[in-house]
Amino acid sequence: MTTGVQVRRRMGVEERRQQLIGVALELFSRRSPDEVSIDEIASAAGISRPLVYHYFPGKLSLYEAALKRAADDLATRFVEPQEGPLGARLLRVMRRYFDFVDEHGPGFSALMRGGPAVGSSATNALVDGVRQAAYLQILVHLDINRPPARLELVIRSWISLAESTALIWLDGRRIPRAQLEAQLVHDFAALTAVSAAYDDEMATLLRRMLKDEPAEGPFTDLVGRLIALAS
Amino acid sequence: MTTGVQVRRRMGVEERRQQLIGVALELFSRRSPDEVSIDEIASAAGISRPLVYHYFPGKLSLYEAALKRAADDLATRFVEPQEGPLGARLLRVMRRYFDFVDEHGPGFSALMRGGPAVGSSATNALVDGVRQAAYLQILVHLDINRPPARLELVIRSWISLAESTALIWLDGRRIPRAQLEAQLVHDFAALTAVSAAYDDEMATLLRRMLKDEPAEGPFTDLVGRLIALAS
Numbered sequence: 001m002t003t004g005v006q007v008r009r010r011m012g013v014e015e016r017r018q019q020l021i022g023v024a025l026e027l028f029s030r031r032s033p034d035e036v037s038i039d040e041i042a043s044a045a046g047i048s049r050p051l052v053y054h055y056f057p058g059k060l061s062l063y064e065a066a067l068k069r070a071a072d073d074l075a076t077r078f079v080e081p082q083e084g085p086l087g088a089r090l091l092r093v094m095r096r097y098f099d100f101v102d103e104h105g106p107g108f109s110a111l112m113r114g115g116p117a118v119g120s121s122a123t124n125a126l127v128d129g130v131r132q133a134a135y136l137q138i139l140v141h142l143d144i145n146r147p148p149a150r151l152e153l154v155i156r157s158w159i160s161l162a163e164s165t166a167l168i169w170l171d172g173r174r175i176p177r178a179q180l181e182a183q184l185v186h187d188f189a190a191l192t193a194v195s196a197a198y199d200d201e202m203a204t205l206l207r208r209m210l211k212d213e214p215a216e217g218p219f220t221d222l223v224g225r226l227i228a229l230a231s
Numbered sequence: 232m233t234t235g236v237q238v239r240r241r242m243g244v245e246e247r248r249q250q251l252i253g254v255a256l257e258l259f260s261r262r263s264p265d266e267v268s269i270d271e272i273a274s275a276a277g278i279s280r281p282l283v284y285h286y287f288p289g290k291l292s293l294y295e296a297a298l299k300r301a302a303d304d305l306a307t308r309f310v311e312p313q314e315g316p317l318g319a320r321l322l323r324v325m326r327r328y329f330d331f332v333d334e335h336g337p338g339f340s341a342l343m344r345g346g347p348a349v350g351s352s353a354t355n356a357l358v359d360g361v362r363q364a365a366y367l368q369i370l371v372h373l374d375i376n377r378p379p380a381r382l383e384l385v386i387r388s389w390i391s392l393a394e395s396t397a398l399i400w401l402d403g404r405r406i407p408r409a410q411l412e413a414q415l416v417h418d419f420a421a422l423t424a425v426s427a428a429y430d431d432e433m434a435t436l437l438r439r440m441l442k443d444e445p446a447e448g449p450f451t452d453l454v455g456r457l458i459a460l461a462s
Contacts, residue, residue, distance in 0.1 A: 113355070124344070149405035157395045161422075164391035165384065174380035183425060190421040191392075194414060197456035206460070223461065225428035229437070230454065 017055050017065070020045055024066040028107035033063055064122050067111065071126045074100050075133040082141060086209055087185055087218040089141060094162075094181035101166040102177070109170050112163060134159050142209065150195050150202050158188050186222045248286050248296070251276055255297040259338035264294055295353050298342065302357045305331050306364040313372060317440055318416055318449040320372060325393075325412035332397040333408070340401050343394060365390050373440065381426050381433050389419050417453045 011019065023045045027036045038059055042049045056062040077096035080089045101108050111127065138155050139147060147155070162184050169180055192209065196202040213219045242250065254276045258267045269290055273280045287293040308327035311320045332339055342358065369386050370378060378386070393415050400411055423440065427433040444450045 149403075153396065153399050153406065153411075156399055157392050160395035161388050161392050164388040168384050168387055172380075175384065179429065180384075183429070186425045186428070187422060190425050191418060193457060193460065194417045194421050194453065197417070197453055197460055198410065198414070203460060222425065222428055226424060227461075229424065229428055229434060230458075 013055070016047075020052060020055055020062060021065050021069055024062050025070060025104075025107070028063075028066060028110075029104045030106060032106045032110040034110060038062075060120060064120070064126070066107075067123055067126050070100075070104060070107070071130050074130055078134050078137040080137070080141070082143075085213050085217050085219075086141060087189070087213055087220075090185045090188060091181060091218055093137075094184050097162065098166065098169075098177045098181055101170065105170050109167060112167055131156070131159055142205070144205075148201050150199055151205060154188075154191050154195050154202075158184075158191055161187060161191075182218055185218045189219050189222060244286070247278075251283060251286055251293060252296050252300055255293050256301060256335075256338070259294075259297060259341075260335045261337060263337045263341040265341060269293075291351065295351070295357070297338075298354055298357050301331075301335060301338070302361050305361055309365050309368040311368070311372070316444050316448050316450075317372060318420070318444055318451075321416045321419060322412060322449055324368075325415050328393065329397065329400075329408045329412055332401065336401050340398060343398055362387070362390055365393075373436070375436075379432050381430055382436060385419075385422050385426050385433075389415075389422055392418060392422075413449055416449045420450050420453060 020041065024036070024041050027040060027044060038052055039049055041062070042052045045052070052062070056065065074097075077100055078093055080093050082089075111123065135152075135155055139145070142151075144151070165180055165184060165187075169175060169177060189209075192202065192206050196206040210219055251272065255267070255272050258271060258275060269283055270280055272293070273283045276283070283293070287296065305328075308331055309324055311324050314320075342354065366383075366386055370376070373382075375382070396411055396415060396418075400406065400408060420440075423433065423437050427437040441450055
């Protein structure tokens with residue numbers, strides 16, 4: 001007589017590790033990692049608690065592996081073909097960014113707000129890696145290799161603006177996410193324009209950024225509305 | 232015969248604690264807290280290492296006490312009389328904010344970047360407390376008790392923009408700080424304007440914010456330059 005358990009194919013080490021990472025990530029996406037126990041992860045994976053420790057020496061190492069997978073996933077979403085107007089490209093990336101934030105809500109909040117389970121040098125390095133991937137993608141789309149200090153500042157500080165906007169959205173979801181995706185595209189243009197208002201190099205860059213924007217694109221729409229607002 | 236040490240008046244417990252906090256804060260303002268040992272703090276305070284542990288059970292508790300003093304100091308700098316144009320008020324606060332960042336460079340970076348010595352729930356609570364103090368001060372100056380969700384988002388995300396701008400500035404100081412102080416004031420207006428371009432309530436608020444701005448103020452100057460840039 002064979003039971004269901006015995007029939008089930010034995011997983012290899014790497015396959016089992018990947019399964020546990022997936023299970024953990026799924027649990028972390030619904031509740032803060034601090035609130036998820038190894039027992040729950042074991043139970044959701046259908047294995048014993050000691051067996052989890054066989055694959056991951058502790059919860060932190062499983063957390064870091066899950067975060068690594070999520071970070072790789074997020075970095076992939078930043079990649080966008082270098083075709084068409086910049087505003088539309090950035091808007092598509094913002095949609096995929098909010099998809100990610102939506103899918104990983106509690107885990108994303110816990111990580112970015114710095115709960116007790118986070119703040120290790122490995123998790124900080126992963127978060128910094130994602131920020132750096134976002135920064136480099138933007139440079140690629142702007143077609144710039146050696147950014148002036150002011151442009152680097154605009155891009156990096158806008159990335160932190162995008163993070164905080166997502167975090168604030170998760171806390172109650174009081175504004176429709178589609179509006180915030182568009183707002184972040186507009187914010188990028190606005191912060192660049194502020195820098196350009198006081199620096200010639202940035203002004204040249206802004207003009208180049210805007211020259212191929214279509215009338216129906218997010219940048220042109222914003223400029224039209226701002227002019228209407230000012231008058 | 233009396234030596235200098237014997238002559239020196241004995242400090243009370245609270246006085247000694249305050250002295251150690253001051254010494255630690257001074258060391259943390261020149262090097263990352265991770266790199267400062269209890270031995271150094273003891274030596275700089277002119278007492279033995281065991282005596283430091285008599286006043287603070289460990290480095291983390293001394294770090295938290297130092298951070299508490301720095302947080303209280305920073306929150307004090309946000310306070311500004313409710314007089315005169317808003318842009319000029321915010322610019323004065325930005326100057327004091329950069330004074331603080333300048334004075335506490337390495338400690339500020341280590342804290343905000345989340346090094347190993349940080350990330351405890353107590354330190355996170357202190358950082359959140361400072362952000363909340365900044366948020367409430369801005370509401371006071373805008374004369375608003377119950378902010379709509381979009382205004383809360385603009386203010387809170389701008390606060391994170393100010394943090395990242397300061398952090399990027401500290402990393403190489405490649406842009407004069409006075410320019411960044413003004414830029415953050417402009418950024419606040421720009422982010423508010425982006426939100427106002429798509430929301431009537433925010434548009435009303437923006438008009439109220441700008442109505443008393445003088446021609447030579449930072450907001451008017453920005454609008455003039457942006458119009459010149461667009462044409």
